[in-house]
Amino acid sequence: MSVTTEINKPKAILRTVMYGAVSAAMLVAVFSHTDAITSLFSLGGIYAALPIATVFAFSFAHGAFASNLWSALGIEATTKKTAPRPAESVPRPAQRPRARLRMSA
Amino acid sequence: MTEHALEAAKFIDLTWMNVSFLFIVGFIGGLVSGFIGSGGAFVLTPGMMSLGVPAAVAVASNMCHKFPKAMVGAYKRFRYGQVDLKLGIVMAASATVGVQIGIKIQEWILGKWGEAGSNLYVSLSFVFVLITVGSYVFYDAWKSAKVTDADPVPKLARRLQSINLPPMIHFKTANLTISLWFTIPVGLLTGLLAATIAVGGFVGVPGMIYVIGASGLISSASELVIAFLMGLGGTVKWAMAGMVDIRLTLIILAGSLLGVQLGAIGTTYVKENMIKIVMGSIMIIVAFSRALAVPQYLAQLDLISANQSALSFMNMVSFALMCLALAIGAVIILGSMIKAKRAEIVNRQVSETCENV
Numbered sequence: 001m002s003v004t005t006e007i008n009k010p011k012a013i014l015r016t017v018m019y020g021a022v023s024a025a026m027l028v029a030v031f032s033h034t035d036a037i038t039s040l041f042s043l044g045g046i047y048a049a050l051p052i053a054t055v056f057a058f059s060f061a062h063g064a065f066a067s068n069l070w071s072a073l074g075i076e077a078t079t080k081k082t083a084p085r086p087a088e089s090v091p092r093p094a095q096r097p098r099a100r101l102r103m104s105a
Numbered sequence: 106m107t108e109h110a111l112e113a114a115k116f117i118d119l120t121w122m123n124v125s126f127l128f129i130v131g132f133i134g135g136l137v138s139g140f141i142g143s144g145g146a147f148v149l150t151p152g153m154m155s156l157g158v159p160a161a162v163a164v165a166s167n168m169c170h171k172f173p174k175a176m177v178g179a180y181k182r183f184r185y186g187q188v189d190l191k192l193g194i195v196m197a198a199s200a201t202v203g204v205q206i207g208i209k210i211q212e213w214i215l216g217k218w219g220e221a222g223s224n225l226y227v228s229l230s231f232v233f234v235l236i237t238v239g240s241y242v243f244y245d246a247w248k249s250a251k252v253t254d255a256d257p258v259p260k261l262a263r264r265l266q267s268i269n270l271p272p273m274i275h276f277k278t279a280n281l282t283i284s285l286w287f288t289i290p291v292g293l294l295t296g297l298l299a300a301t302i303a304v305g306g307f308v309g310v311p312g313m314i315y316v317i318g319a320s321g322l323i324s325s326a327s328e329l330v331i332a333f334l335m336g337l338g339g340t341v342k343w344a345m346a347g348m349v350d351i352r353l354t355l356i357i358l359a360g361s362l363l364g365v366q367l368g369a370i371g372t373t374y375v376k377e378n379m380i381k382i383v384m385g386s387i388m389i390i391v392a393f394s395r396a397l398a399v400p401q402y403l404a405q406l407d408l409i410s411a412n413q414s415a416l417s418f419m420n421m422v423s424f425a426l427m428c429l430a431l432a433i434g435a436v437i438i439l440g441s442m443i444k445a446k447r448a449e450i451v452n453r454q455v456s457e458t459c460e461n462v
Binding site for chain 1: 169170172173174176177180181185337340341344345346347348349350351352354355358359362363366367369370373374449
């Protein structure tokens, strides 16, 4: 019923390391200059673009890292055949069809 | 206001304990969000506040992590063919109006009864909405699990879909056609709830299932589109006021991006009604948690008299129950994923044995 999507494990591991390094570098950059970055990012107004751009960039790197990490660990989506959605069960008619007598000559 | 936020952000001491707590809650919140389309925010904001973060900074930093998390989750589930982009955008448009209505109501209550009145309103909304909707979602999941494996179209949705009230909209992925007028109230209520309890998905997902008639899988995936669009709008507003603490946001995001993808993968392993079971369970536990916070606000409004130590104990139990709700959701998701994976391995082994014979 379900078919596991094929993964290229060595490729996934390589990508995990690569994107993991980018994501870690971003975290190190922020946390090694905490005071300067926090003051700049909380200035408000036009500076609102800074935290928003940062989370977009971090989501790209860390999101790709997370996706490849699960693939490298063998946790991948399965493609299921979705069953058609039935309408809610309709109650059966109370009356049964009457039995007929057939005469064969 | 900006200076205040900056001072507050500098004031917070980030220890390894704090970082670990935020990362773990971010991961579990992400896991639940990736699976049911929402959740996690209700624990993160009070969680950050318990670490000493001011309420406004906690809300802003939480929202700033919510929209990229929803974006990644929506992208992942879009690749699995579960997202109805049009449904998400149509719902988000009316939800945005709902948020504005919700803010107006909050402002009015705040002006009339102060902060305690506003907190009481939020808690009562939590209890009323989550008990009503959560119980029905839970009952429906239990009923549909007994009757059939597939997710049937609810009666109300079938009736509404049959009414030809222009403009009619066809949602391709959800495979349904319904009048725009029936999607608007669902979107408005989603936004209203998002502005009140910060988790619009607790009305949005059941609304899309029972009123619009989309399946649980499509509804929870499309809710991520709504969360992304609304979260982005909210973040712009908070960031312009200088309230986002980027350190808190990045720590939570580091955990939640791992969780949201695992939750999205989980939806491909389990039966569709599992989404309803997880959602219903979380909603009912959270409702009890908020009910425990009500006496504190009633006491602040001088409507009842209560012992201070008893109130603080109830407050602590309330927060613990919220964490428990999230943890139970995560356990059900991971448990059902492990169960489905084991069954798949057994099936594969059986088919390989058959082929060899």
